Amino acid sequence: MKLLNYTTKYFAAILLFALLIFTVIFYFQMLDEIYDSLDDGLENQKILVINKAKKDPSILHKTSFEDGYYTIHPTSYSQIKEVKDSYRDTLMYMLNEKDYEPVRLLETAFRQDGKYYKLKVITSMVEEDDLIEDLFYSILWLYIGLVVGILLLNNWVLRRLWQPFYSVLTKLKNFNIEKEQGIDFENTNIEEFQLLNHQIKKLLQKSIDSYKAQKQFIENASHELQTPLAISLNKLELLAEKEELSPKNIELLASVLENLERMTRLNQALLLLSKIDNKQFVEEENLNITETIHQIVNDFLDFAKHRNIEISIVGKNLIQKHINKDLAIILFTNLIKNAIVHATLNSIVKISIEGEKINIENIAETGKLDEQQLFSRFYKVNTRKNSTGLGLAIAKAIAEKYDLKLTYAYQNKHIFTVSF
Numbered sequence: 001m002k003l004l005n006y007t008t009k010y011f012a013a014i015l016l017f018a019l020l021i022f023t024v025i026f027y028f029q030m031l032d033e034i035y036d037s038l039d040d041g042l043e044n045q046k047i048l049v050i051n052k053a054k055k056d057p058s059i060l061h062k063t064s065f066e067d068g069y070y071t072i073h074p075t076s077y078s079q080i081k082e083v084k085d086s087y088r089d090t091l092m093y094m095l096n097e098k099d100y101e102p103v104r105l106l107e108t109a110f111r112q113d114g115k116y117y118k119l120k121v122i123t124s125m126v127e128e129d130d131l132i133e134d135l136f137y138s139i140l141w142l143y144i145g146l147v148v149g150i151l152l153l154n155n156w157v158l159r160r161l162w163q164p165f166y167s168v169l170t171k172l173k174n175f176n177i178e179k180e181q182g183i184d185f186e187n188t189n190i191e192e193f194q195l196l197n198h199q200i201k202k203l204l205q206k207s208i209d210s211y212k213a214q215k216q217f218i219e220n221a222s223h224e225l226q227t228p229l230a231i232s233l234n235k236l237e238l239l240a241e242k243e244e245l246s247p248k249n250i251e252l253l254a255s256v257l258e259n260l261e262r263m264t265r266l267n268q269a270l271l272l273l274s275k276i277d278n279k280q281f282v283e284e285e286n287l288n289i290t291e292t293i294h295q296i297v298n299d300f301l302d303f304a305k306h307r308n309i310e311i312s313i314v315g316k317n318l319i320q321k322h323i324n325k326d327l328a329i330i331l332f333t334n335l336i337k338n339a340i341v342h343a344t345l346n347s348i349v350k351i352s353i354e355g356e357k358i359n360i361e362n363i364a365e366t367g368k369l370d371e372q373q374l375f376s377r378f379y380k381v382n383t384r385k386n387s388t389g390l391g392l393a394i395a396k397a398i399a400e401k402y403d404l405k406l407t408y409a410y411q412n413k414h415i416f417t418v419s420f
Contacts, residue, residue, distance in 0.1 A: 007158075011150050016143060023139045027132070035104070038125055039087050042106035045069065045121045046085075050110050053117075060117060065092070070121045077116050080109035092122065102127055164188040168200065175204070287328055289319040289420075290353055296332050297351065300340060308346045311336075315353035321420055323402050331398040334391040335360050335416050342366070342414070356420040361413050368410040375406070 049070050053059050060072050085108045091100040106121045164186055171183045183204060185197040297311050304311050321328070339349045339362035352359040375396040399406035405419040 008147075008150055008154055012147050015146055015150075019139055019143055023135065027135055030135075031131070034126055035087075038104045038123055039106070041123055042087065042104060042121050043085075045123070046106060046108055046119060049119060049121060050112075053110075053112060057113075060112070065122065069123065070119060073118045073120075075109065075116050075118045080116050080118060083107070083109045083118070089125070161190070164190065164193040165196070168193075168197065172200070284322050284324050286320055287323050287325055289321055289328065289332075289358070290317065292325075292328055293332055293336075293351060293353070293358070296329065296336055300336060304340050304349070307340065307343070309340055309343050310348045311340070311351065312348055313351045313353070317353050317355060319353065319356065319358070319420055321402065321404075327398045327401070331395050331418070332358075334395045335418070338391055339414070339416070358418045358420075360416045360418075363413045369408065369414070375408075 049059075049072075053072070060074070062068060062070070062072050065071055085106060088105055088107075089102055090105050092103045093099070094101045102125050103122045104125045106119075108119050108121075110117055110119060167186050168183075171185075175183060183201065185201065188194060188197070294313065297313060300311065336349070336351070339360050342364045343349055343362040344365055347363045350359075350361040352361070375392050396406055398404075399418065405417075407417045407419070409415045409417070
């Protein structure tokens with residue numbers, strides 16, 4: 001949810017709560033004002049009727065509301081000596097509505113010519129249910145209008161105010177540390193955004209500097225480590241060719257050569273992992289994955305034949321992916337080589353290309369592998385001396401770099417799946 005919509009949601013909720021409280025308070029205040037106004041009107045009508053009775057005594061015998069808005073009933077002092085003006089709501093049948101409608105009634109008493117009379121005066125009043133309905137729809141339309149106003153405010157005024165922030169988000173989204181380029185921020189008069197831009201600029205520059213230093217270190221390490229290892233291997237190979245070495249010395253020399261070769265492979269694998277983690281493989285292309293797999297399989301045919309293993313490719317679906325070609329080759333080379341190396345003799349390594357998935361299956365003497373540790377660095381299923389334990393870790397790192405899903409399953413055979 002966007003920030004503007006998020007704030008609008010809270011504004012709408014707070015506004016609804018505030019309007020509900022306001023409506024209740026306003027309703028009772030308005031009702032109280034209506035009653036005050038009606039009571040004042042009844043008070044005035046009472047005075048008018050009493051004054052009229054003084055001028056026209058005939059109205060003192062008006063005992064029903066059929067021909068007016070008041071009634072006068074003769075009474076005794078004992079019945080009215082404690083009577084005070086009282087107001088109350090009641091119902092009266094209205095001819096025009098043909099139904100009982102609410103009215104406001106004033107009961108009082110007065111004395112004229114030594115006689116006492118009870119006076120009742122009525123006036124029509126607002127129906128509360130109609131009042132509530134009208135008030136509800138008025139508040140509802142007010143609420144809708146305010147929410148629409150807030151939305152327009154957010155999308156016009158606030159969006160313009162937050163433009164520097166959204167500009168920073170867009171530039172951060174498109175930022176690529178591999179290009180080693182900083183970000184040019186827009187000028188803004190808002191102090192908070194100025195501080196944000198300054199801190200982000202410092203952070204990005206620090207990240208770029210760290211990336212450059214790490215990249216330089218990896219390049220130097222690759223050169224400085226590989227060169228002495230290669231020289232050592234060459235000299236030991238030359239030494240092994242001399243005839244004066246005894247069988248025991250040749251055996252020791254072979255062990256040294258084997259360990260140096262393993263160190264060379266380990267160094268290359270670790271450097272490759274570091275380059276993948278640091279995103280140093282920038283060049284990408286729309287690669288035909290299906291064709292690449294066929295090429296890799298052709299390269300392994302002699303190795304597989306040597307172990308009496310058959311490689312079967314099932315499916316011809318075309319799978320393409322925007323990816324670095326070298327990393328794609330390393331990914332599937334590691335998986336296919338792993339399947340061949342660990343497959344039992346005289347078995348079949350099956351590669352299935354189905355939809356957007358590639359399955360690599362093999363039968364091995366080992367049972368189900370530990371899925372939690374399988375793609376960890378230096379994890380080994382057996383104790384093969386020439387294994388670095390980094391092949392599957394490299395494959396997993398490449399898959400994660402390009403949002404591919406590399407999974408493992410065991411169904412009486414080992415199945416590695418790459419999902420695009």
